[in-house]
Each structure stands twice: as structure tokens, then as C-alpha cells.
Amino acid sequence: MMLRIMSVEFLKLRRKLVWLLVLLGPLGVVALQAVNFGLRYDYLTKQYADDLWGGLIDNVSMLMLPTLFIGLTILASMTAGIDHQMNTWKQTLALPVNRASIFAGKFAVTAILLLCSSTLLVPFTLLLGFLLDFGFEELPLADLAMTVYYPFLAIMPFIALQVWLSVVMHNQALPITVGIIGMIAGMFASQFPDWMPWKWPSLINDWDMPLYSVGAGLTLGLIVMLLGMCQFVRKDVR
Structure with missing residues (x-):
């Protein structure tokens, strides 16, 4: 059932610019770092x-962390916004599936799109390192994978929240505003206490254990998704 719902959601997105956005996020992050290292190559290579x-x-x-926040906001808005713009909620809800599965499908599609975008950051970063002549001897694939995928897992509460807001609100101005506020808060999250979710994607905590942030993000993400699902099941969405 979930695969069918997700295939329908991806079909709705086939003529949208969503895949371009998936590409532009990591490409923009690496391009900015290419400029950074290109302009300050001697200084940065001496520093590192x-x-x-x-x-x-x-x-x-x-640069990846604020990109994740704004990226998930746009993707969630686009995924839910199609049904709002085309007024297809009645047709969607008329499908022989329950509402909870429809909400879960929206969440899954948004998470998969963000995962694809995050994954692209790996080859783009490696390519930049090769172009900067950093060598192949000490290629830190494990560190790079942790840097890319741990924040993605820790940011799950915000994916769930943005999907929830985007689905239940016809006007996408408020969900996007919430996402922008989250991005700004995430940029200063290192000053926050460990219990604040905005800090978790940075993987910084008093225990110096990134998995703490990942576990907290996955747990709260599941809770927020279930809360959003419960409201969606009860709400008259038009």
C-alpha cells in the first residue's frame, strides 16, 4: 500500500522542479566551498x-545544516502544495487507502527527496577534494558519511513538523515561515542546551556522542509524525 501511495506522490512531482532542487542544494554547498578554498587556498591548506x-x-x-533546514521546508511545501493548488484532496482521500497511510506517504516522499539530496553531497565533496589535490591516501569516507547522514537522521522532527504544517494548511506562508525560523535557529544552535531539537543536526552535545543527537532526532521525529498523522486523520482537509 505504501509503495503505491509513494509512487502516486512521485508521479505528481514528475513535472515539477523538485529534482532540480534536490540537485541544487548539495551543488550549491560544494560550489560555495569551491569558491572559499579557491580564494583562500594557501591560507586554508596551511590551517588544515x-x-x-x-x-x-x-x-x-x-553550510550543509542551513541548507538541510530550508531544503526540507521547500520539499515538504512542494509535496503537499500540489494537492492544495490543484484542489485534489478529495480525489486523494477518495483512494482506497486510509488517511494515515496518505500522511505517511507524504512524509516518506519528503524524507527520500532530502536523503537523495544529502547523498549527492558525498560525491560532490569528494570531487572537490580531488580537484583541490587533497590526495587519495587518507580518504575519510566514514567521516564524510557520518557528516552527511547523521544530521539527516537528527533533523527528522523538522521534516515531520513541516510535512504536518504543509499538509493541514492550504496557505503555505506559515509553514515556510516556520521553516525559515528553524533555519535561522539552527545556525546558532551551538549555543543552545542539548535538549533543544535545533541543536541535534549539528551533532554537538555535552557527551561528545553524535549518536545521542541521532537517537533523539529519530525518537522525536516519530512522535511528531504520529501527532501530525492523528490530526490529519481527524481534520477535514480541503
């Missing part, structure tokens, strides 16, 4: 002389 790849990954990570 002991670990060139680690320096590149840290710089990519700093």
Missing part, C-alpha cells in the same frame, strides 16, 4: 595541513 580532508568536510558541514 594536518588534515586537509577533515578541514574540507568541516567547512561543507557548516
Whole structure:
């Protein structure tokens, strides 16, 4: 059932610019770092002389976090906005599936799109490192994978929240505003206490354990998704 719902959702997106957005997010992050290293190559390579790849990954990570926040906001809005713009909620809800599955399908499609975008950051970052002549000897694939996928898992509460708001609200101005506020808060999250969800995607905590942030994000993400699903099941969406 879920596969059928997700295939329908992807069909709705086939003529939209969603896949271009999936590509532009990681491409923009790496392009900005290419400019950064290109303009300050001597300074940055001297600063990160002991670990060139680690320096590149840290710089990519700093730009990746706000991109994740704004990216999930746009993707959630586009995924739900199609039904609002075309007034197809009645047709969608008339399908022989329950409302909970429809909501879960919206969440899954948004998460998959963001996952695809995050995954593209891996080859783009590697390509930039090769172009900067960082070498192949100490390629930190594990660190790069952790930098890319751990924040994606930790940011699940915000994916669930944005899908929830985008689905139940016809006017997408408020969901997008909430997403922008989340992006701004995420940029200063290192100053927040560990219990605040905006801090979790940065993987910073007092225990110095990134998996703490990942576990907290997955747990709260599931709770928010279930709350949104319950409201969607009861709400008269038009």
C-alpha cells in the first residue's frame, strides 16, 4: 500500500522542479566551498595541513545544516502544495487507502527527496577534494558519511513538523515561515542546551556522542509524525 501511495506522490512531482532542487542544494554547498578554498587556498591548506580532508568536510558541514533546514521546508511545501493548488484532496482521500497511510506517504516522499539530496553531497565533496589535490591516501569516507547522514537522521522532527504544517494548511506562508525560523535557529544552535531539537543536526552535545543527537532526532521525529498523522486523520482537509 505504501509503495503505491509513494509512487502516486512521485508521479505528481514528475513535472515539477523538485529534482532540480534536490540537485541544487548539495551543488550549491560544494560550489560555495569551491569558491572559499579557491580564494583562500594557501591560507586554508596551511590551517588544515594536518588534515586537509577533515578541514574540507568541516567547512561543507557548516553550510550543509542551513541548507538541510530550508531544503526540507521547500520539499515538504512542494509535496503537499500540489494537492492544495490543484484542489485534489478529495480525489486523494477518495483512494482506497486510509488517511494515515496518505500522511505517511507524504512524509516518506519528503524524507527520500532530502536523503537523495544529502547523498549527492558525498560525491560532490569528494570531487572537490580531488580537484583541490587533497590526495587519495587518507580518504575519510566514514567521516564524510557520518557528516552527511547523521544530521539527516537528527533533523527528522523538522521534516515531520513541516510535512504536518504543509499538509493541514492550504496557505503555505506559515509553514515556510516556520521553516525559515528553524533555519535561522539552527545556525546558532551551538549555543543552545542539548535538549533543544535545533541543536541535534549539528551533532554537538555535552557527551561528545553524535549518536545521542541521532537517537533523539529519530525518537522525536516519530512522535511528531504520529501527532501530525492523528490530526490529519481527524481534520477535514480541503
